[in-house]
Amino acid sequence: xxxxxxHPSTLSVQEGDSAVIKCTxxxxxxxxxxxxxxxxxxxxxxxxxxxxxxxxxKDQRIAVTLNKTAKHFxxxxxxxxxxxxxxxxxxxxxxxxxxxxxxxxxxxGTKLSVKP
Amino acid sequence: xxxxxxxxxxxxTQMGNDKSIKCEQNLGHDTxxxxxxxxxxxxxxxxxxNNKELIINETVPNRFSPKSPDKAHLNLHIxxxxxxxxxxxxxxxxxxxxxxxxxxxxxxxxxxxxxx
Numbered sequence: 001x002x003x004x005x006x007h008p009s010t011l012s013v014q015e016g017d018s019a020v021i022k023c024t025x026x027x028x029x030x031x032x033x034x035x036x037x038x039x040x041x042x043x044x045x046x047x048x049x050x051x052x053x054x055x056x057x058k059d060q061r062i063a064v065t066l067n068k069t070a071k072h073f074x075x076x077x078x079x080x081x082x083x084x085x086x087x088x089x090x091x092x093x094x095x096x097x098x099x100x101x102x103x104x105x106x107x108x109g110t111k112l113s114v115k116p
Numbered sequence: 117x118x119x120x121x122x123x124x125x126x127x128x129t130q131m132g133n134d135k136s137i138k139c140e141q142n143l144g145h146d147t148x149x150x151x152x153x154x155x156x157x158x159x160x161x162x163x164x165x166n167n168k169e170l171i172i173n174e175t176v177p178n179r180f181s182p183k184s185p186d187k188a189h190l191n192l193h194i195x196x197x198x199x200x201x202x203x204x205x206x207x208x209x210x211x212x213x214x215x216x217x218x219x220x221x222x223x224x225x226x227x228x229x230x231x232x
Binding site for chain 2: 032034036038042043044045046049087089093103104105106108109111
């Protein structure tokens with residue numbers, strides 16, 4: 001089955017710096033790669049996702065890149081702010097149009113701390 | 117309006133007891149899930165139901181029994197609770213995948229179960 005590895009487990013940056021979180025996956029059939037943010041005591045929420053037919057996607061200060069050959073994908077946060085502090089999870093799954101998402105396998109999370 | 121709601125939010129009980137957690141979604145999604153988040157924040161899928169039918173059943177002790185009376189509800193019953201069952205249990209739902217739908221998981225607020 002799919003296995004998702006995520007690094008680093010903790011990341012501390014100064015406000016305004018960039019943060020990068022990396023994930024690798026094992027199943028080459030995986031085609032959907034979302035990133036979730038979980039603030040302390042809250043539910044995980046989707047912040048950005050990418051399908052395997054796209055190499056990069058950007059939404060304001062966050063971007064995700066995907067390298068299918070190497071089976072890794074990364075989250076990039078620029079100009080970090082204290083409110084970016086949270087646990088970030090990458091995930092991978094096999095999904096198909098008209099069907100369900102399939103088994104979404106999460107990485108173990110990265111605790112990001114942004115210091116003012 | 118709460119999209120995915122689960123009750124109770126907190127549950128403290130003794131070892132050996134039986135307890136249930138209820139989940140309801142008003143998003144019209146076809147697929148619902150139960151995830152377990154342990155003390156290390158690792159999110160692991162337990163079950164997935166699509167239109168009331170079980171489609172994913174990960175390696176979970178058979179003390180855990182999901183029930184889906186209709187596609188808007190997915191309840192989790194746990195028999196003979198053990199200390200290791202202490203965790204936050206998240207219910208989630210997702211839409212059918214399509215060109216316009218990402219298959220995003222919408223999580224409930226979580227139910228924190230503490231077994232003493």
